[in-house]
Amino acid sequence: MADKQTAFQELVLRAKAGDKDAFSEIYETHLTPVYRYCYIRLGNREEAEDIVQETFLKAYLALQRFEATRDNFLPYLFTVARNLLINKGKKKHPDLEPGEVMDREDGGMNTSSYAEEKELSQILREAMEILTDDEREIVAQRYFGERTYAEIAATFDKREDAVRQHIARAMKKMRKHLIQYD
Amino acid sequence: MTKILQPTTEDFITDEQLLSFFDAKEAGKSFPDAINASGLSTPSQKETDILRSLWEMHGNLMRQAHNTTPRHDLLVHIMERIEDAPSSSSVREKKVTSQIAPQGTSVVFGGMNKYFRFIEKINWKILVSSALILLIFVSATGNKNTAVKSVPLAVNEIAEKTIQAPTLMAVSSDEPQALPVADLAMRATINAGPESAVMLDDGPLSSTDIDTFALLVNGGADVDASILDDTDGDVTLIFTDSQSISDFVNAYDETTF
Numbered sequence: 001m002a003d004k005q006t007a008f009q010e011l012v013l014r015a016k017a018g019d020k021d022a023f024s025e026i027y028e029t030h031l032t033p034v035y036r037y038c039y040i041r042l043g044n045r046e047e048a049e050d051i052v053q054e055t056f057l058k059a060y061l062a063l064q065r066f067e068a069t070r071d072n073f074l075p076y077l078f079t080v081a082r083n084l085l086i087n088k089g090k091k092k093h094p095d096l097e098p099g100e101v102m103d104r105e106d107g108g109m110n111t112s113s114y115a116e117e118k119e120l121s122q123i124l125r126e127a128m129e130i131l132t133d134d135e136r137e138i139v140a141q142r143y144f145g146e147r148t149y150a151e152i153a154a155t156f157d158k159r160e161d162a163v164r165q166h167i168a169r170a171m172k173k174m175r176k177h178l179i180q181y182d
Numbered sequence: 183m184t185k186i187l188q189p190t191t192e193d194f195i196t197d198e199q200l201l202s203f204f205d206a207k208e209a210g211k212s213f214p215d216a217i218n219a220s221g222l223s224t225p226s227q228k229e230t231d232i233l234r235s236l237w238e239m240h241g242n243l244m245r246q247a248h249n250t251t252p253r254h255d256l257l258v259h260i261m262e263r264i265e266d267a268p269s270s271s272s273v274r275e276k277k278v279t280s281q282i283a284p285q286g287t288s289v290v291f292g293g294m295n296k297y298f299r300f301i302e303k304i305n306w307k308i309l310v311s312s313a314l315i316l317l318i319f320v321s322a323t324g325n326k327n328t329a330v331k332s333v334p335l336a337v338n339e340i341a342e343k344t345i346q347a348p349t350l351m352a353v354s355s356d357e358p359q360a361l362p363v364a365d366l367a368m369r370a371t372i373n374a375g376p377e378s379a380v381m382l383d384d385g386p387l388s389s390t391d392i393d394t395f396a397l398l399v400n401g402g403a404d405v406d407a408s409i410l411d412d413t414d415g416d417v418t419l420i421f422t423d424s425q426s427i428s429d430f431v432n433a434y435d436e437t438t439f
Contacts, residue, residue: 020261020264023261023264024257024261027257027260028257031252031256031257032251032252035250035251035252035256036247036250039250040246040247040250045253049252049253049256049259052252052256052260053256053259053260053263056260057260057263057264060264120242120245120246121246124242124243124246127239139243143243143244143247144246144247144250146247164197164198164201165197167201168197168198168200168201169197171200171204171236171239171240172192172200172236174239175192175232175235175236175239176192178235178239179235
């Protein structure tokens, strides 16, 4: 753990000094959860990419002025991304028309799988829409951002058991919504 | 006839039991093992069906997340934007030395980060124009015996020309507070004296006029500047800040020689 922390600190120092490869390495390590989180919140690949780009750009600039550690960097990214999403006004996905589905992500699927996947993603997104803002945000961070309950609790300034309660209730709500498709 | 009430909601399972159920699933346990891990004892068929649908929904969420992958070329776009970022230190240095700062000013400002920030914020065109005007000004003053005498100008014009050069160079309306006052002595040389043939509207600049300059500079106006040298008919004014230049110009304009 200490070695990973030290290695990350060295990467940060190199990135601060303008080493693009070091920043690329930091980026590669953190991209996927941030992207998945943005994507499930927006339902649109291009918009998610815009937010991700903006997030990492801000992070790169922020490296100059805050002491990034392995522990605080990913939470920082999620905070930035979340603020950008809020600013974008996409919390409730107003531009997603009824019946419109999320973009295709996996080009390798066959047609029937792809259709099923699109339908599934649409159904899941619809199910998430019935959640409260907090529940939706927490579910997105838990399952798409791959964040632990403790990390989410720190981000939202909530107790961990409160986060767990949000997750459990959100999952129950979503199931109720989804049984109509059975 | 007794009606058996079946659970129609997930009320039979507490929040913590449900999370334990999911935790077990994420740990790779089977459906029956996850039920056991949740602490539920012998759930009914209806409850098992509900647990099964929760199990599948959780799996669908995880699968959807797993299938959501970013494009590989996203990094390229981000790095491009980082290259274009205005406050990137590496980009800043590059621009200051190669694009923004005109040749010559980099010598003046070289190695001083506070000046980099100042230069970065002012319009490079102004800097280029300033450098050109300064060059013209230096050429003119270096050859003053011919140039100035052969083209008599009103003092107002001379003063305007000579004062504008350092003003444009050092003063930016965007960020006047960033002016490196202490390090840059802004000089405005004003040709004066009968022998320089600088003409006022009503005749050559007299010693009285020089005195008037001195008065403006040293107390007649609220100008923080000093006369460096007036022994050979040239009055070199050293301004200590941009406001002083502005004050001097205003006071000069208001004074009738």
